[in-house]
Amino acid sequence: MELLEAFRLVAAPDVLIAILASAIYGLVVGSLPGLSATMATALLVPVTFWLSPIAAVATIITASAMAIFSGDIPGCLLRIPGTPASAAYTDEAYALTRKGQAELALGAGLWFSAIGGIVGTLSLVLMAPVLAEMALSFSTFEYFWLAFLGLMCATLVARSSPIKAIASMLLGLLIACIGMENPAGTPRFTFGVPDLLGGIEPIPALVGVFAVSEVMRAMVTPEPPKLPDRKFGSILANQWALTKKYQWPMWRGNIIGIIIGVLPGAGADMAAWVSYAMSKKFSREKEKFGTGHPEGLVEAGASNNASLASGWVPSLLFGIPGDTITAIAIGVLYMKGLNPGPTLFTENARSMYALYIIFILANIIMIPLGILMIRMASQVLRAPRAAIMPVILVMCAVGSFATGSNLFSVLLVGLFGCLGFVMERNGYPVAALVLGIVMGSMVEQNFITSLIKSDGDVLPFIERPVSGVLAAMTFGALLWPLGVWIWNRVQGPRLPAGSAAE
Amino acid sequence: MQLSDRVTGGVLVLLGAAAAWGGSRLPAVPGQEVGPAAFPMLIGCGLILCGVLIAVGIGRSFEAEEAPETPHPWWYGLRALVPFALLLFYVLASETLGFVLTAAAMILVGALVLGARLRLALPLAVLMPLLIHLAFYKLLRVPLPDGLLSPPW
Amino acid sequence: MTETSRRALLGTGAALLAAPLAAPALAQPRWPTRPVQMLCPWAAGGGTDAVLRIIAALLEKELGQPFNVVNRTGGSGVVGHAAIASAQPDGYTLGMLTSEICMLHWQGLTEVTYRNYTPLGLMNLDPPGIQVNVSAPYADVKALAEAVKKSRPGQMKASGTGQGGIWHLALAGWLGAMGLPASHVRWVPSNGAAPAMQDLAAGGLDFTTCSVPEARAMLDAGRAKSLAVMSPERLSAFPNIPTLKEAMGIDYSTGAWRGIAGPPNLPAEVRNVMGPALGKVFNSQEYKDFLNARGFGLLYADAAGFGRHMEEADKSLGEAMKAAGLAKAA
Numbered sequence: 001m002e003l004l005e006a007f008r009l010v011a012a013p014d015v016l017i018a019i020l021a022s023a024i025y026g027l028v029v030g031s032l033p034g035l036s037a038t039m040a041t042a043l044l045v046p047v048t049f050w051l052s053p054i055a056a057v058a059t060i061i062t063a064s065a066m067a068i069f070s071g072d073i074p075g076c077l078l079r080i081p082g083t084p085a086s087a088a089y090t091d092e093a094y095a096l097t098r099k100g101q102a103e104l105a106l107g108a109g110l111w112f113s114a115i116g117g118i119v120g121t122l123s124l125v126l127m128a129p130v131l132a133e134m135a136l137s138f139s140t141f142e143y144f145w146l147a148f149l150g151l152m153c154a155t156l157v158a159r160s161s162p163i164k165a166i167a168s169m170l171l172g173l174l175i176a177c178i179g180m181e182n183p184a185g186t187p188r189f190t191f192g193v194p195d196l197l198g199g200i201e202p203i204p205a206l207v208g209v210f211a212v213s214e215v216m217r218a219m220v221t222p223e224p225p226k227l228p229d230r231k232f233g234s235i236l237a238n239q240w241a242l243t244k245k246y247q248w249p250m251w252r253g254n255i256i257g258i259i260i261g262v263l264p265g266a267g268a269d270m271a272a273w274v275s276y277a278m279s280k281k282f283s284r285e286k287e288k289f290g291t292g293h294p295e296g297l298v299e300a301g302a303s304n305n306a307s308l309a310s311g312w313v314p315s316l317l318f319g320i321p322g323d324t325i326t327a328i329a330i331g332v333l334y335m336k337g338l339n340p341g342p343t344l345f346t347e348n349a350r351s352m353y354a355l356y357i358i359f360i361l362a363n364i365i366m367i368p369l370g371i372l373m374i375r376m377a378s379q380v381l382r383a384p385r386a387a388i389m390p391v392i393l394v395m396c397a398v399g400s401f402a403t404g405s406n407l408f409s410v411l412l413v414g415l416f417g418c419l420g421f422v423m424e425r426n427g428y429p430v431a432a433l434v435l436g437i438v439m440g441s442m443v444e445q446n447f448i449t450s451l452i453k454s455d456g457d458v459l460p461f462i463e464r465p466v467s468g469v470l471a472a473m474t475f476g477a478l479l480w481p482l483g484v485w486i487w488n489r490v491q492g493p494r495l496p497a498g499s500a501a502e
Numbered sequence: 503m504q505l506s507d508r509v510t511g512g513v514l515v516l517l518g519a520a521a522a523w524g525g526s527r528l529p530a531v532p533g534q535e536v537g538p539a540a541f542p543m544l545i546g547c548g549l550i551l552c553g554v555l556i557a558v559g560i561g562r563s564f565e566a567e568e569a570p571e572t573p574h575p576w577w578y579g580l581r582a583l584v585p586f587a588l589l590l591f592y593v594l595a596s597e598t599l600g601f602v603l604t605a606a607a608m609i610l611v612g613a614l615v616l617g618a619r620l621r622l623a624l625p626l627a628v629l630m631p632l633l634i635h636l637a638f639y640k641l642l643r644v645p646l647p648d649g650l651l652s653p654p655w
Numbered sequence: 656m657t658e659t660s661r662r663a664l665l666g667t668g669a670a671l672l673a674a675p676l677a678a679p680a681l682a683q684p685r686w687p688t689r690p691v692q693m694l695c696p697w698a699a700g701g702g703t704d705a706v707l708r709i710i711a712a713l714l715e716k717e718l719g720q721p722f723n724v725v726n727r728t729g730g731s732g733v734v735g736h737a738a739i740a741s742a743q744p745d746g747y748t749l750g751m752l753t754s755e756i757c758m759l760h761w762q763g764l765t766e767v768t769y770r771n772y773t774p775l776g777l778m779n780l781d782p783p784g785i786q787v788n789v790s791a792p793y794a795d796v797k798a799l800a801e802a803v804k805k806s807r808p809g810q811m812k813a814s815g816t817g818q819g820g821i822w823h824l825a826l827a828g829w830l831g832a833m834g835l836p837a838s839h840v841r842w843v844p845s846n847g848a849a850p851a852m853q854d855l856a857a858g859g860l861d862f863t864t865c866s867v868p869e870a871r872a873m874l875d876a877g878r879a880k881s882l883a884v885m886s887p888e889r890l891s892a893f894p895n896i897p898t899l900k901e902a903m904g905i906d907y908s909t910g911a912w913r914g915i916a917g918p919p920n921l922p923a924e925v926r927n928v929m930g931p932a933l934g935k936v937f938n939s940q941e942y943k944d945f946l947n948a949r950g951f952g953l954l955y956a957d958a959a960g961f962g963r964h965m966e967e968a969d970k971s972l973g974e975a976m977k978a979a980g981l982a983k984a985a
Contacts, residue, residue: 045704045705049709138853138857139854163556163560164552167553170518170552174549177541177542177545181731182538183534183817183844184538184818185844185981186537187764188528188538194729194733195729195734197731197764198728198729198731215585215612216582218616220578220582223617264850314853317876318852318853318878319849319871319873320849320853321849331705334948334950335705335945341872342875342876384618386616386623387618389612390609390612391626391634393608394630398638402638403698404729405644405645406727406728406734407596408734414586417586418586421582422505426505444541445846447536448844449814449844451536452535452841452844453812453859453860456535645723
């Protein structure tokens with residue numbers, strides 16, 4: 001009965017219009033470099049003032065899901081990720097485009113985003129209380145190991161020398177030290193510049209190292225041979241085959257996305273990184289990664305959208321934001337009288353069911369609207385480079401300006417562009433730099449606060465059951481290559497010389 | 503800007519040393535045993551280690567070979583700085599000139615440097631700023647400066 | 656409810672255009688004759704942003720000109736606060752001040768103080784509460800205070816925001832009022848109130864001193880309880896929580912507040928129009944409903960009252976910061 005009532009709530013014309021309008025809006029904003037899914041939702045807040053409660057939440061749900069998917073589009077077509085959640089696998093998707101398989105890459109992004117979103121929603125429906133209990137058992141000790149594991153993904157994802165990847169990541173961590181947003185509240189490395197007090201936001205850094213450095217590269221390289229001018233093939237044609245072939249990675253991506261999404265403070269960005277790294281680690285075709293291989297796209301694409309849905313679990317049950325998007329959504333929920341808390345599930349079950357339906361609906365209409373968007377966006381491949389690049393540069397300036405109406409971020413974008421360009425030329429992976437900037441404060445915050453809480457004792461870091469498991473995983477991952485190396489050294493002489501070719 | 507690993511490794515060592523030194527000078531905070539200095543110093547030491555390893559050339563074998571570059575006159579590399587210069591121009595000029603004029607200038611220069619004909623660059627420089635302005639100013643309500651020339655909306 | 660659903664429909668249609676539903680003003684004053692920028696020193700989506708946006712929407716209805724909220728973020732609020740102080744004093748750039756303006760200069764992070772503004776009206780104040788885990792053995796705030804007094808210095812841990820944030824100062828002030836040094840309870844810095852409340856529920860902390868609305872979801876979920884609130888009166892949204900004075904006879908109150916101000920030397924006509932307009936906004940049903948729905952505390956003061964409020968807050972926060980060793984020795 002409640003379910004029927006919920007369907008009636010969603011079928012109201014104002015809700016349907018809101019879903020459609022915010023879907024288009026989310027697709028457009030997510031695909032613009034510099035405008036993240038968070039930004040897309042933040043800008044919707046004043047609009048929700050005038051909407052009914054269900055319509056208001058529907059706009060947030062729909063726009064954020066669309067924006068996370070459409071962040072894949074510029075990443076795939078131009079090697080410029082639209083949102084930080086796409087940065088992990090941008091190189092892979094772009095490599096597929098260069099091989100003339102843009103539709104496969106974009107289709108995988110779309111199809112597995114939708115699947116991830118739906119599986120994530122199902123986890124929300126079926127396991128919300130269990131997942132919430134898990135999230136609440138995470139203290140700063142566990143978060144420290146989690147963030148540390150996230151950082152280690154940098155070395156796994158990179159195609160270049162692992163030492164350079166670690167160096168890039170450390171550089172990112174150092175950049176994250178800037179400002180006074182650290183546990184001590186002390187300004188660090190601000191050089192008296194007030195703009196630096198708040199630290200360096202990941203968005204200008206991301207736009208700089210990916211988009212601006214791409215424009216810089218265009219300035220000094222001859223125009224790449226044009227892709228054969230042909231009709232864009234069917235976008236969904238091969239997805240079913242991919243689903244069957246990479247069933248296991250897909251499920252792993254979904255599950256990891258759900259787990260990371262449920263944990264407050266770790267969102268879609270981290271889910272994509274961890275899943276891509278996992279995919280590479282456990283793949284039977286590791287050597288193909290980075291050369292245009294869809295396996296990682298399947299896993300990470302599913303993962304970041306699954307995390308988006310499960311991120312609502314702690315928000316709805318405890319009012320604790322799972323990521324920045326749900327932080328905004330919580331404000332809207334309160335404003336509309338849908339106060340988060342267990343009572344929302346019991347007293348307001350109707351509205352809860354309506355939210356579930358909207359989640360599923362948003363992920364279903366993502367497919368046709370996404371196809372349209374992909375078809376339009378792929379025209380970019382046909383336009384001459386001299387027309388695209390300057391426009392992207394202007395968008396970088398406006399996009400970074402938009403987050404805080406601060407010209408300083410435009411300057412930052414330029415500086416990060418130069419840094420990214422130099423790094424890229426010398427074999428330092430820029431994605432690792434972005435990961436360092438995104439994760440830096442999380443690592444430090446949880447490390448320092450854990451030490452404060454334990455009065456300087458390191459034992460609780462491994463004593464608590466969950467943190468013990470995470471610590472073992474971290475050390476295992478750290479020592480694994482060393483173990484393999486020693487094993488090879490010991491075994492080496494006995495093996496015939498030819499086997500080194502592996 | 504292709505530099506040898508010796509140079510980039512050396513730069514990292516210097517940067518790490520600077521970070522560790524700068525971090526060590528940060529004041530302690532009452533009530534916290536591990537102050538704000540610990541993390542920068544740790545990162546600084548890590549950077550020094552990585553820098554040394556890179557400069558010595560450990561782990562080079564993992565890297566993919568790059569395609570040889572075609573020879574260019576010495577100033578050709580400087581073209582890479584054009585986007586940065588254009589962004590700097592935006593920072594300095596957008597408040598006075600306004601968004602539309604600044605963006606038009608950026609697009610015109612950028613397109614010409616990339617080898618576009620005037621036939622393509624001019625219409626692009628006129629139309630795109632207006633479109634972007636419409637999208638960001640009206641739809642996303644970003645307060646883009648008007649300056650000398652404000653669009654009709 | 657037909658009125659709301661009609662507006663909802665209209666709003667949806669206009670969602671993409673973000674068209675304001677402004678009612679035309681009846682009388683045209685000399686100010687404002689064009690759109691007014693409202694600077695918000697904090698990011699879109701946060702509490703300050705939300706409060707400022709509802710005020711802007713209501714001012715627009717009141718005065719017939721668009722009031723556009725612009726998030727001028729950066730530097731932990733320094734950049735936005737400085738931008739309001741240095742704006743053209745023509746009344747077309749105003750903004751929202753938050754408690755941080757009375758804290759940043761003590762830390763030596765900016766030269767700008769509350770004296771660099773023309774105050775126009777105080778619009779909201781959130782007093783801190785004292786929250787403990789629901790399974791904690793403290794029946795009331797007195798029991799907690801006894802436990803705090805008996806504990807070794809640094810043995811008990813509290814959190815609610817970052818180091819030197821407003822809730823850290825609330826703790827320092829409360830301890831000071833009990834005659835204890837600020838470092839008696841160790842402060843665990845956190846990225847805002849939500850992670851602190853989570854850690855409280857996970858059993859990692861002894862208590863939190865964030866505002867009650869920030870703790871609300873955990874209170875509703877039955878994971879935490881609020882023992883007292885540091886304000887002169889009980890909160891209208893949480894009438895069951897006693898004040899510190901009622902519960903243990905300590906007359907200490909503080910809070911995070913938000914108000915509207917402009918650059919110095921605003922023309923008299925701007926002040927004369929804006930002052931009463933803000934009063935009307937505060938008394939409107941929409942504003943009250945909005946703040947109550949989010950649990951934000953309702954407190955209003957006119958221009959002169961806001962000025963006095965900031966002067967007092969600056970003094971008391973400065974003292975708390977010195978006591979906690981957070982102020983820069985200057």
